[in-house]
Amino acid sequence: MITEETVLHVAKLARLELTPEETHRYAQELSKILHLVDELADLDLSSSTLELVPEHPTLFREDKQTWNFDRQDLLSNTPEEENGFFRVPKILDEGN
């Protein structure tokens, strides 16, 4: 069961602004989704182990520099650039 309080908490963490109507609706919808997932709990898993076993060998990368991107290209998508930096608005203190 997802309460409206939980919705507001998660929304705040995700920096989302919700109207009271949206908060109410999402609480109901998310509860339904969780309820659906809960049905998995009814499966009989007594015969299977839940250990984490990778099915495939891990894919590694060797420690070699294999590329060099053009900085200007990479910066071209940013709304604001300054002297090779990404420019972002004033950062508020955590907790503000």
Added chain:
Amino acid sequence: MAGALTTQTQYETVIGLEVHVQLKTQTKLFCACSTQFGVEQNQNTCPICLGMPGVLPVLNRQAVEYGILAGLALNCGIALITKFDRKQYFYPDLPKGYQISQYDLPVCHDGYLEIMGQKIRILRAHLEEDAGKLVHAGAAGLAGSTHSLVDLNRAGVPLLEIVSQPDMRSSEQARLYAETLRNIVRYLGVCDGNLEEGSMRVEANVSIRPLGSETYGTKTELKNMNSFRSIQKAIDYEVARQTELIDSGERVIQESRLWNEATGTTASMRSKEEAHDYRYFPDPDLRPLEISPEWVERIRQAMPELPLQRLNRLQEEFGLSEYDASVLVELKELGDFFDEAVEHTSHYKALTNWLMGDITAYLKNNHKNLEDTRLTPKNLALMVQMVDSNQISSAIAKKILPDLIETGTAPDMLVKEKGLIQNSDESQIQQICQQVIVENAEEVAAFRSGKEKLFGFFVGQVMKASRGTANPEVVNRLMRELLKG
């Protein structure tokens, strides 16, 4: 007699350290960008470490290997299966909106280090990516800035976070733990261990409790200590602050506090509890990682000598005192240099004295590191040999030392070039002695009437007149004879 009304409560300090060490890989943890320091802002970036949509991280094998190596040196168990998780928070230095870290299955677990005769348990060591760097514009710091500039060169650089249990009981022990850890990662070659440049970062969790109490007090987390000394100072300050709070009936608030080196105080960062809701979950872009016992064993076999092993070896093999050995161990370059020099001389104590004394002093005065000079272990060993065989006096050795350090010329060449070969010719030395006696009649009279301390003065005059080349032993003997009159 009436007793005092207040009894002073005795407190015990409880400290745990979280240490981030930057692993010395060529490339980042999940992409093939260079980790090179000091390049232009955002030069070492790519779509992966910038967090562009649709990209996939691929794990750097070397970073895992360094993590395992460090874990083994810290007496940790190595996980057979480990995985990566997303730690989610918003900050402009974190382009993806989450940091790839390890939550419940870290690569290393349950180790320890012995500090001041006590086992300090290590809870875990896990791999994670570093964040970027922010430059706050329009003001000295975040406060008052008009906007910020983001440099993501550091974003994605591999870190190993080593978390201790709250087992330390004094600021000195905490500093020693951090220094020991720094030495270990440097010996392993997995990290520079430089606090000032940030390749090693130490955070301290500090609390106090009444002596004998089993439960922990409320802790604060100290950050921003840029030297080992400031780790100790910050903890001392924080313990005093917490003691004062509790003694005056107030309570300690659980929070992060920034150490200010200039004022010697800590100040609250005023962060809210809610900011610590990271909602970890396994990163679906990275498969769980299986670490075979064979791989761990191969890494264990290739482990270089650790500081503690070198400390014991220097004492056992070369008969150095524990103090001398510890100085050579503390600075890895000095110890490496010693190990090479002993190939060329067996005067271990003299070698150690030169390294710890004149050479260290010279480097300090000239703001240099040993590796920046042209001094070779062989040349130093040769000079030690020349002193021992009386070819030169130690005064002359001191005289040629700067050239030995700066030019890399062999000591026998330097001595020849400068005409400083030791003179043991008795008739020549006697002549100089007699001259000194004639020129200093007053001192001679004073000496003969009992002022024996003046003897050193006469020897000094002879050495000066011979430009340091006279054999001091001969000078001593002849001078004593002549002064008898």
